[in-house]
Amino acid sequence: MGGCLEALKPEILFSQASFKEARDYIKTNVREYYEVEPGYKIFDVHIIGVPPLYVGVEGDYVIFPYTKPCHGTFVVKVVGGEEIERLRARKK
Template sequence: MGGCLEAMKPEVVLSQTSFREAREYIKKNVREYYEVEPGYKIFDVHIIGVAPLYVGVEGEHLIFPYTKPCHGTFVVKVPGGDEIARLRKRKGK
């Protein structure tokens, strides 16, 4: 995983999944989530995939799909910090 994301020791919630499965997982399992455009940046990581892409907020954590070249797409959970406020300022759910 990318430098900063790896340093945060992400919890892998769902591994080797598809963009669609990642989207459905977040939609069904995370109460607060936001649609973002492909390329949306969280910390130093650009989220890639097929729209719509969802980023979930659970307590103080962000849950989002992360695609690692040659390894596939994962749904990861990391401490959200200031990214949560930035995400909430965007248009809704």
């Protein structure tokens, strides 16, 4: 994965997915999720894909799709910190 994301020590929940499979995984498996626009920046990573794109929140973790060229899309889980509050604030 990219240098920035590796530093966060992501847990890979789903790998080599399509954009749709990643979206469906988050929608089906995560109770709290938010729709974000393509290019939305979480940590130092821009989320790319075909809308709608979802970022999930589960406890202290954020769950989001990460696309690595030539390797496909992964759904990753990392400690969320301030990103969780930033996501929740978008809804208001």
